[in-house]
Structures are given as C-alpha cells and as structure tokens.
Amino acid sequence: MNRSSLVQQIREKKSYLCVGLDTDIDKIPAHLREDKNAILNFNKAIIDATRDYCVSYKINTAFYEAMGAKGWEIMAETAAYIPSTHFSIADAKRADIGNTSSYYARAFFEELGFDAVTVAPYMGEDSLSPFLSYTNKWTIVLGLTSNPGARDFELQKLQHSGEYLYEHVIRTVSQWGNPGNLMFVAGATQASELGRIRNIIPENFLLVPGVGFQGGSLKDVSEYGMNEECGLLVNASRAIIYASNDERFAEEAAIIAQQYQAEMSLYFG
Amino acid sequence: MNRSSLVQQIREKKSYLCVGLDTDIDKIPAHLREDKNAILNFNKAIIDATRDYCVSYKINTAFYEAMGAKGWEIMAETAAYIPSTHFSIADAKRADIGNTSSYYARAFFEELGFDAVTVAPYMGEDSLSPFLSYTNKWTIVLGLTSNPGARDFELQKLQHSGEYLYEHVIRTVSQWGNPGNLMFVAGATQASELGRIRNIIPENFLLVPGVGFQGGSLKDVSEYGMNEECGLLVNASRAIIYASNDERFAEEAAIIAQQYQAEMSLYFG
Numbered sequence: 089m090n091r092s093s094l095v096q097q098i099r100e101k102k103s104y105l106c107v108g109l110d111t112d113i114d115k116i117p118a119h120l121r122e123d124k125n126a127i128l129n130f131n132k133a134i135i136d137a138t139r140d141y142c143v144s145y146k147i148n149t150a151f152y153e154a155m156g157a158k159g160w161e162i163m164a165e166t167a168a169y170i171p172s173t174h175f176s177i178a179d180a181k182r183a184d185i186g187n188t189s190s191y192y193a194r195a196f197f198e199e200l201g202f203d204a205v206t207v208a209p210y211m212g213e214d215s216l217s218p219f220l221s222y223t224n225k226w227t228i229v230l231g232l233t234s235n236p237g238a239r240d241f242e243l244q245k246l247q248h249s250g251e252y253l254y255e256h257v258i259r260t261v262s263q264w265g266n267p268g269n270l271m272f273v274a275g276a277t278q279a280s281e282l283g284r285i286r287n288i289i290p291e292n293f294l295l296v297p298g299v300g301f302q303g304g305s306l307k308d309v310s311e312y313g314m315n316e317e318c319g320l321l322v323n324a325s326r327a328i329i330y331a332s333n334d335e336r337f338a339e340e341a342a343i344i345a346q347q348y349q350a351e352m353s354l355y356f357g
Numbered sequence: 358m359n360r361s362s363l364v365q366q367i368r369e370k371k372s373y374l375c376v377g378l379d380t381d382i383d384k385i386p387a388h389l390r391e392d393k394n395a396i397l398n399f400n401k402a403i404i405d406a407t408r409d410y411c412v413s414y415k416i417n418t419a420f421y422e423a424m425g426a427k428g429w430e431i432m433a434e435t436a437a438y439i440p441s442t443h444f445s446i447a448d449a450k451r452a453d454i455g456n457t458s459s460y461y462a463r464a465f466f467e468e469l470g471f472d473a474v475t476v477a478p479y480m481g482e483d484s485l486s487p488f489l490s491y492t493n494k495w496t497i498v499l500g501l502t503s504n505p506g507a508r509d510f511e512l513q514k515l516q517h518s519g520e521y522l523y524e525h526v527i528r529t530v531s532q533w534g535n536p537g538n539l540m541f542v543a544g545a546t547q548a549s550e551l552g553r554i555r556n557i558i559p560e561n562f563l564l565v566p567g568v569g570f571q572g573g574s575l576k577d578v579s580e581y582g583m584n585e586e587c588g589l590l591v592n593a594s595r596a597i598i599y600a601s602n603d604e605r606f607a608e609e610a611a612i613i614a615q616q617y618q619a620e621m622s623l624y625f626g
Binding site for chain 1: 365464
C-alpha cells in the first residue's frame with residue numbers, strides 16, 4: 089500500500105486507528121480456548137468487528153513466537169486475513185548486520201506479505217538499508233518509545249549537537265529513506281515531544297503506541313503530532329481486544345474501536 | 358548452563374569458539390537441497406563435525422524466519438540437537454516494552470530452550486528486565502557491533518560523560534544483571550575498543566562476532582578482550598559452515614573449526 093492509498097483510507101474513514109493483535113491464549117475469552125484454532129478465530133472475529141473503524145492492523149510477533157512454530161502459522165494466517173484495504177504492520181522490532189537484515193526483510197515483506205515492519209536503529213545504516221530497499225514496502229524505525237526505559241538511552245543528550253539520541257536517530261535515519269517508505273515510532277506517552285519530532289520530520293508518518301492501556305492521550309497525540317495528511321497511525325491493542333472476556337468480546341471490541349474513531353474524526357475529519 | 362560450567366568447558370577444550378548456524382537453503386551444498394529435511398540435515402552434520410572444537414552454537418533466527426513456520430520448526434529441531442554440553446544462543450536481537458519482552462523471553466528460554474538470547478538495548482531497562490529475571494539463563498546485550506553502521510549511533514559521544522553511547526549502554530546495563538547472567542556483544546572488527554570495554558566490565562563474557570568472513574582478527578580479540586576465565590565466545594559462521602559446498606562440507610567445516618581451536622589454545626591454553 090503506498091502513501092496516497094493510506095492517506096485516502098484515513099480520509100474516507102475519518103480514522104487513523106491501528107488495532108494491535110497482541111493475542112495471548114491466557115487472556116482470550118474462556119469459551120474460545122478449547123478450540124484448536126482459538127487464537128486464529130479470535131483474531132478473525134476482532135478483524136471482522138473492527139475493520140470499519142480502523143485503517144491498520146499490527147501484529148506483535150512476540151506473542152506468536154511464544155507459541156513456537158504453531159504460533160508462526162497463526163501469525164501467517166492472521167496476516168493473510170487482514171483485508172488488503174488495511175495497512176498491515178509486523179511489529180517485530182528487528183535488525184542485524186546488513187546481510188542478516190535482508191533475511192528479516194524477506195521474512196516479513198515476502199514470506200508473510202506485510203506492508204510494513206518495525207525495526208530497531210541501534211546498529212545503524214547498513215542494518216536498516218535492506219528493509220528500505222524494497223519498493224511499495226514500509227520500514228518503521230523506533231524513535232522515542234512509549235515505555236519508561238526510553239529515559240535510559242533515547243533521552244540521553246549527545247555531545248556534538250546537544251540533542252537527544254532519539255532526535256539524532258530520527259534526523260539521521262530520515263535521510264536514508266523518504267516519506268513514502270519510512271515511518272517512525274513515537275510513543276503516545278511522550279506527546280509533549282511530538283512537536284519536537286515534527287520539527288525534524290514534518291512529513292513522515294508516525295506509528296504511535298501507548299494510547300489506551302499505557303495511558304497516553306489521543307487528544308494530545310493528535311494535537312502535537314498531526315500534519316496535513318494526518319501523518320499518524322495510533323495503535324491500541326489491549327483496550328480493544330480485551331474490552332470484554334466473554335461471548336461479547338467482538339462486539340465490545342467494535343464499540344471501543346468506534347469510540348476511538350469517533351474521537352479521531354473530531355481531529356482529522 | 359551456568360558460568361562455571363561454561364568456563365570448565367572452555368578450559369577442557371581449550372576453545373572459546375561459537376559456531377553460527379546461519380543456514381541459507383541457497384548456499385548449502387547442491388546435493389543436499391533435494392531432501393525435504395535439507396537444512397536440518399545440514400545443521401546436524403555441521404554440529405556432529407564441529408562439536409569437539411567448539412563450546413557453543415548460535416542460531417540467527419532471521420535465516421529461519423525467512424522460511425516461515427517451517428523455518429521455525431527447523432530452528433527448534435536444530436536447537437534440540439545441540440548437545441547439552443554446548444552453550445546454545447538464540448541470536449534474535451529482540452526487545453520490546455516490558456510486557457511484550459516477557460513473551461520473547463518465553464519463546465526463546467522456555468519454548469525453544471536456549472541457554473541465551475541476544476537483545477537490543479535501545480528501549481532501556483524495562484525492555485531487558487524480563488530476560489534478566491530468568492535463573493540459569495543468559496541475556497546477551499548489544500554493545501559495540503561488528504558492522505559499519507556502529508558509527509552511526511553506538512560511536513556517538515554523550516554530553517554528560519563524553520563517553521560513547523556503546524560505553525554508556527554497557528556501563529548502565531551491567532548494573533541490571535551480573536557476570537552470571539549477562540553478556541555483551543562486541544564486534545571483532547572493533548578489537549581496539551575491547552580494552553575500553555574491559556575497563557568497564559572486567560568480568561562479563563563477551564560474544565564476539567566478526568572473525569572470519571567479516572575480517573576481524575582472533576589474535577587481537579583475544580589479546581584485548583580476554584580475562585582470567587577467558588570471558589570470550591568468538592563466533593564464526595560462514596567461514597565454517599560454507600568452508601566447502603560439496604559432499605565434503607562437514608569435513609571441511611571441521612577442519613576450519615579445528616584451526617580456530619588450535620589458535621585459541623595458544624591464547625587460552
């Protein structure tokens with residue numbers, strides 16, 4: 089999916105919601121767990137219930153890797169079920185030396201067919217370039233993350249410029265791609281920094297986790313992070329997929345997703 | 358495997374060699390490729406041929422993820438074939454917010470049963486603590502990596518201390534674990550920095566990639582990086598597993614592994 093298609097979807101649906109399918113067998117409704125396809129069925133029901141209110145789905149690979157090869161299959165089948173109208177993200181936070189990164193890119197872009205994959209920037213340019221070399225695919229690089237540990241390294245100031253490491257990462261990496269193939273992760277819990285981020289990268293989309301369970305404010309994120317083409321994909325996972333843990337899990341997920349979309353339509357209608 | 362067992366293995370074998378099983382179906386000998394268990398059979402043959410000369414095996418998950426769920430199965434079967442006498446490493450370079458990292462830890466420590474997993478430090482303490490919370494398991498954190506991109510961020514100086522980011526990472530992370538559960542990655546191509554690293558962490562083991570194909574010097578690595586309990590696991594993959602691409606692939610791999618061990622015995626005999 090290219091940028092103009094993504095922006096068109098956002099405009100049509102008045103939504104920049106990404107639903108995270110971080111599905112844990114121990115947390116899905118009890119009545120589903122006996123089924124040998126429990127997780128896949130849960131994911132499909134969530135997708136069916138929420139697709140009208142969101143423009144994107146994100147699958148965090150950790151939850152599926154914890155289940156072994158079977159988990160990888162479930163992830164692949166879930167990815168295949170995501171409608172082609174929706175922007176699909178493998179939240180894998182991968183990276184390695186260049187040669188090895190090319191295998192990660194093959195895994196997510198070719199084998200699993202995702203539109204986008206999240207990557208970690210620590211190892212620098214040659215670790216990211218294999219991802220960026222794909223046409224019609226997106227690389228989403230960690231910038232300022234939503235968790236408390238962001239203060240340990242991301243919010244350390246660099247000697248030569250006095251800017252934070254995360255600013256230097258965004259500034260540097262933004263030169264290795266363009267607003268048509270490169271996004272950055274910026275945590276919703278860090279909304280006050282979004283203005284600083286927008287000064288560095290006015291055009292690139294931001295993937296914004298941390299609204300919902302982690303406590304970030306959608307209003308602040310939208311106020312500080314939005315640009316003329318929206319430029320945001322705001323992710324919620326647990327608040328939506330675990331909205332209810334009984335037979336109404338899909339209907340309740342839809343209600344929460346719709347609430348997010350309704351609020352989003354006020355900010356980017 | 359705890360630290361004293363690992364050190365004992367190194368002393369007995371006079372080797373600190375780790376063999377990397379970065380196996381690509383397009384690069385293994387042609388005569389094997391027809392077999393539907395080609396990669397697993399290749400890995401088993403390499404393990405059988407090299408086990409006397411090394412103390413550790415490292416599986417880089419990217420090569421297996423590129424093959425989908427089938428690749429994950431091959432990785433699991435390969436991991437199960439690694440002898441219990443050998444220190445097994447999942448080279449996954451994972452990390453995520455705390456809750457999610459715990460699923461990665463479960464995947465590699467429990468589901469796949471590896472002794473150790475490599476992790477990326479960018480997201481800070483809570484992203485690493487789920488790994489460090491396991492007893493009798495090891496977390497190997499990226500420090501100064503072997504690739505050219507190390508200069509982009511790892512070799513940036515920080516304002517408050519004037520030290521490199523990678524030094525600050527090692528210094529900070531070393532306080533979150535101890536020499537019995539925490540190692541760092543230091544590239545062989547960065548041997549001149551190993552002395553600086555040893556000043557910060559005299560005790561922790563270092564996983565050292567980059568000898569062999571990437572051109573690092575085993576002699577320099579050993580001179581600058583070794584401590585009284587050796588403190589090094591030096592990895593070679595392509596130089597060993599692709600030493601030959603015909604029917605003699607396992608014998609040739611054994612010869613190269615033995616050459617490394619012979620040289621190592623001069624440095625830590």
